[in-house]
Amino acid sequence: MTLLISVFVPFQSFAQVQKINTTNSYTPNSAQAWLAKMSEAVKSLNYTISFVLLKPAVDSQPYLWRHGVNEDGLEMEQLNLLNGPGREVVRIGNKVSYFEPNVPPYSLQTSIINGPFPSEFLQNPEKLLLGYEFIMIGRSRIAGRSAQQIRIISKDKTRFGLNVWLDQETGLLLKLNMFGQEGQLLEQIQVTSIQIAKEPDPFFAKIEPGMLPEVVSFSTSATLNSLWEIGYIPRGMTIVKRDLRRLSRSSGVVEYIMLSDGLVDVSVYLQGRDNNKPQDNLVGTVQSDTLLTIEHGELIITIIGKLPASTANAIAKSIQRIK
Numbered sequence: 001m002t003l004l005i006s007v008f009v010p011f012q013s014f015a016q017v018q019k020i021n022t023t024n025s026y027t028p029n030s031a032q033a034w035l036a037k038m039s040e041a042v043k044s045l046n047y048t049i050s051f052v053l054l055k056p057a058v059d060s061q062p063y064l065w066r067h068g069v070n071e072d073g074l075e076m077e078q079l080n081l082l083n084g085p086g087r088e089v090v091r092i093g094n095k096v097s098y099f100e101p102n103v104p105p106y107s108l109q110t111s112i113i114n115g116p117f118p119s120e121f122l123q124n125p126e127k128l129l130l131g132y133e134f135i136m137i138g139r140s141r142i143a144g145r146s147a148q149q150i151r152i153i154s155k156d157k158t159r160f161g162l163n164v165w166l167d168q169e170t171g172l173l174l175k176l177n178m179f180g181q182e183g184q185l186l187e188q189i190q191v192t193s194i195q196i197a198k199e200p201d202p203f204f205a206k207i208e209p210g211m212l213p214e215v216v217s218f219s220t221s222a223t224l225n226s227l228w229e230i231g232y233i234p235r236g237m238t239i240v241k242r243d244l245r246r247l248s249r250s251s252g253v254v255e256y257i258m259l260s261d262g263l264v265d266v267s268v269y270l271q272g273r274d275n276n277k278p279q280d281n282l283v284g285t286v287q288s289d290t291l292l293t294i295e296h297g298e299l300i301i302t303i304i305g306k307l308p309a310s311t312a313n314a315i316a317k318s319i320q321r322i323k
Helices: 031-044 120-122 202-205 309-317
Strands: 046-055 058-068 075-081 085-091 095-100 105-109 131-144 145-154 161-167 173-179 187-196 228-230 238-246 253-260 264-273 282-286 289-296 297-307 319-321
Touching: 031 131, 031 145, 031 161, 031 202, 046 095, 058 202, 075 202, 145 173, 228 253, 253 282, 264 309, 282 309, 289 309, 309 319
Parallel strands: none
Antiparallel strands: 046 058, 046 187, 058 075, 075 085, 085 095, 095 105, 131 145, 145 161, 161 173, 173 187, 228 319, 238 253, 253 264, 264 297, 282 289, 289 297
16 A cells, blocks of 8 residues: 555654653744644544554555534544444543444443544643653645644653654644554554534534433442552553453453553453463564563463563563562
8 A cells, every 4th residue: 555655764864853841831833832732623623534544464444533512612523434344433522422333332431432543642642741752853745734743752662653743734633653663664544634614514413412322331340459560661651450351262360451651552461370271472463563472470461552572571571479
C-alpha cells in the first residue's frame, strides 16, 4: 500500500527543534500549545472525519468518525468501521453504546470510545509529559491541509515513538505514525477527508437516547490481595487495573494487570507454573503488538502491548513474590 510509505528524518538532522515546556507557561507556538489546541478541538468542534488504519500485512481498515456538540453542550460521537460486518460505537454524553457482529448490543458508562486513536492522548495530552518528550519538527501537507508535525519520543527509550501531524487551522489530528526503535513503520492512521461544520451532523438528530442499549453494570470485585509485585515499570506508566480472570478454554484463573501511560496500554497475565507441563518461551508480534510469554520462577507470564520485546521482557523478569 502506498500509504504505508513514510520518510523518517533522523532526529539529529533537524537544525532547530523545540522541546515541550513542562511548566504551566509556554509559548504560543510550542508543542504543548499545539497539543492543548488539539485537545480542545477534539472535544468542542463539530466534525466528520474519514480515516484509514494501516498495519503491515493486514488489510486496511477504513473508519468514519463523527463528533458534535448540541446547543446544551452535550457531546455526541460516532465511530463506524466501514469494512466487513462492521462495528459501530455511539456516544451520547457519558454513555457509550457498542454494536458488533455476533454480540448483543450493550452500553458502558464512560466518556471515552475505544478506537484506533489513543483517547488519553487526544483528550488529556498533558498526562503524557512524565513519560514522553514532544518535539516540534516542521510543517507539511496532509489530506490537502496544512499540518504541524510533532515527534513523540519515550524519555527512557523503552517504548515506540510516534510522529503526529495536526491540522494547522483546527488542531485536529490528521496523521499518526508509530515507528520502531530502528525507525521502521509499525502502524499508521491516515485521515483521508475532514469536514468542520457549525452544527452537528444530522446523523445525531436521528438518535433516540431512550432506544440505546441499557448500561452494563459490573459488580465490584473484592480487593485483590496479590502475591506478586512488578519491580520495573517504564517511566510514566502506572497500574490502572488489576483483577482475576478465567481462561476461556479451561477452568484456570490468571491474574490480570493493565499498565498504561496514557498512550500505550500493556496487558500482563500471571499464571501459576505447572512443572508437569513445560512452557516454551515465546516472543512475536500480533499485528503491531508484541506478544511475549516466558517462564519466570513460579509463574508463566504473558505480556501483550505496543512496546519493544526488550521492554516486555524487562517487565516480566522484574515480577517477584511479595516478601
